[in-house]
Amino acid sequence: MPTTKKEEFYFGLMMCFGMVVFMTFYNLFTHGLLGSISVRGIFAQLLQIFIIATLLELFIVGPVAKKMAFSLPYDKSNKLYVILFLAFFMVSGMVLCMSLYGLGSAYFSNSLQGESLLGSYFTLVCQNFIFAFPLQLIIVGPLVRYAFIKLVKTTSFSGKTI
Template identity: 70%
Template sequence: MIKCRQQKKEQLYFGLMMCSGMVVFMTFYNLYMHGLLETLSWRNILVQLILTFSIAFILESFIVGPIAKKIAFSLPYDKSKKLFVIVSVAFFMVCGMVLCMSLYGLGTAYLSNPLMSGSWLENYYSLVFQNFIFAFPLQLLIVGPIVRFLFQKFVKDKGVVKPDYY
């Protein structure tokens, strides 16, 4: 019972850390790509970060995360190799989060600028592609390793067991 609570607690910490890192990078990336970095105030950017983090964390915790892990662990590969598990889970997490968060981003873009050019579907696919090519390497090469290092240094040392997808 205690180990189960520790695992839930550590999954929460790991998810908060990973989601925070990805949201910060992806928000600034999208603001830059759409020319909004210079036009928004820091207060508006902070509100955007908080709102985006809230939505992303809920999606990651209750929808995308469980589905991504289920798919990743159902594939036939050697799960004793940590790198395979990390890449597999990261791939499906990024795919799910990019699909969902691009929909969120497009929705907020249409709300702030209802006269956007192009069809909704065309804009969505373009945004998904644009976000995926940034998010996947970001997750594998920057945010993932940093979060795993910080998690091991600050959470693991406090007696909390690593999550199965660590």
């Protein structure tokens, strides 16, 4: 787990990248757009969504999620509890925000086809949370923690291995 602001920044970037890649392909697949968008279009969307998600995570969702997770009464010395609560609040916040982004994209591309905005938003939030939370706990979270420890934590700022 990150211990400095610099490590937190790298960890956040790595986590955002992993979640954005999986969630983008999940949403393209669930909306039947995977075969209709070019590879260049997918990369453009990935970049745009990554930038938005990173800014949200760094400046809005991340700080709020940490405050909420650490304000609850549980044994904070147990790393598993810390990971579960942080993951829950981070995923919840990011799903709420990024589903709003997805709804806006669908609205401006006229792909809602007369559906209500509130109903569409609720559906998006449910679909995204159902996929994102297990994805975070089972795949992306462990992979990013492993990569973070191997790539970031084992190297000090002077470049020497600790």
